[in-house]
Amino acid sequence: xxxxxxxxxxxxxxxxxxxxxxxxxxxxxxxxxxxxxxxxxxxxxxxxxxxxxxxxxxxxxxxxxxxxxxxxxxxxxxxxxxxxxxxxxxxxxxxxxxxxxxxxxxxxxxxxxxxxxxxxxxxxxxxxxxxxxxxxxxxxxxxxxxxxxxxxxxxxxxxxxxxxxxxxxxxxxxxxxxxxxxxxxxxxxxxxxxxxxxxxxxxxxxxxxxxxxxxxxxxxxxxxxxxxxxxxxxxxxxxxxxxxxxxxxxxxxxxxxxxxxxxxxxxxxxxxxxxxxxxxx
Numbered sequence: 001x002x003x004x005x006x007x008x009x010x011x012x013x014x015x016x017x018x019x020x021x022x023x024x025x026x027x028x029x030x031x032x033x034x035x036x037x038x039x040x041x042x043x044x045x046x047x048x049x050x051x052x053x054x055x056x057x058x059x060x061x062x063x064x065x066x067x068x069x070x071x072x073x074x075x076x077x078x079x080x081x082x083x084x085x086x087x088x089x090x091x092x093x094x095x096x097x098x099x100x101x102x103x104x105x106x107x108x109x110x111x112x113x114x115x116x117x118x119x120x121x122x123x124x125x126x127x128x129x130x131x132x133x134x135x136x137x138x139x140x141x142x143x144x145x146x147x148x149x150x151x152x153x154x155x156x157x158x159x160x161x162x163x164x165x166x167x168x169x170x171x172x173x174x175x176x177x178x179x180x181x182x183x184x185x186x187x188x189x190x191x192x193x194x195x196x197x198x199x200x201x202x203x204x205x206x207x208x209x210x211x212x213x214x215x216x217x218x219x220x221x222x223x224x225x226x227x228x229x230x231x232x233x234x235x236x237x238x239x240x241x242x243x244x245x246x247x248x249x250x251x252x253x254x255x256x257x258x259x260x261x262x263x264x265x266x267x268x269x270x271x272x273x274x275x276x277x278x279x280x281x
Contacts, residue, residue, distance in 0.1 A: 006055060044056055068081055098245045119144070120153065146205075160216045161182055164225070173235045208264070209261060215257055225246055
């Protein structure tokens with residue numbers, strides 16, 4: 001175990017354990033550390049004489065880490081646990097709210113809607129032939145010729161206006177632009193241009209397949225999740241779990257999950273054999 005230094009908003013993070021019912025009160029939380037009063041544990045979050053603000057006394061740090069290990073049984077490894085403890089309080093709140101974490105792929109299997117998708121493949125990025133996904137579950141997919149512009153539309157009657165979109169390539173997840181037009185009941189991937197016309201994407205290299213996922217919900221996506229999904233880089237495992245935890249923290253009637261599998265093929269119609277560097281534009 002590495003020594004904890006300053007833990008931002010330590011009081012707020014410890015208070016979450018009471019908020020989510022893991023301890024009935026501060027005295028019960030203090031007893032986890034041995035003969036420690038609740039008032040003393042509260043004081044760790046504040047400047048008080050020799051006590052430094054937002055610091056756990058060294059002699060209690062082993063129990064402090066054990067406290068969160070037991071509170072978050074699905075956390076994978078100490079690095080992920082430390083990232084949760086030292087990160088935004090809102091992230092830890094979500095993690096504790098959904099203590100039994102789900103894997104994104106399992107969540108897609110459970111809730112994903114693949115029948116609401118249509119693929120538009122364009123010859124010149126202005127006119128496109130629409131292909132409807134009418135194949136039966138569980139493994140429908142679309143094929144798109146390499147170097148052809150394409151986009152996706154997901155039909156939704158759900159009123160939630162908050163969305164987040166991603167795509168998977170070689171088991172790595174990346175953020176993806178998306179726009180919802182509520183009046184039309186349509187989610188556009190990769191979004192709309194400032195003019196209001198749909199944007200397109202294109203794959204110029206040889207790859208096997210992509211999976212696109214869109215989450216739609218009524219609650220506003222937390223800002224720390226939004227910031228992470230605005231980066232043009234792969235989503236690390238904890239950020240991906242943040243997204244899943246946020247989604248799962250909502251009632252099932254207040255969330256929707258859509259996905260589509262896309263195969264990039266040679267112009268001959270054959271799927272390329274080897275994956276290569278991908279380019280989205």
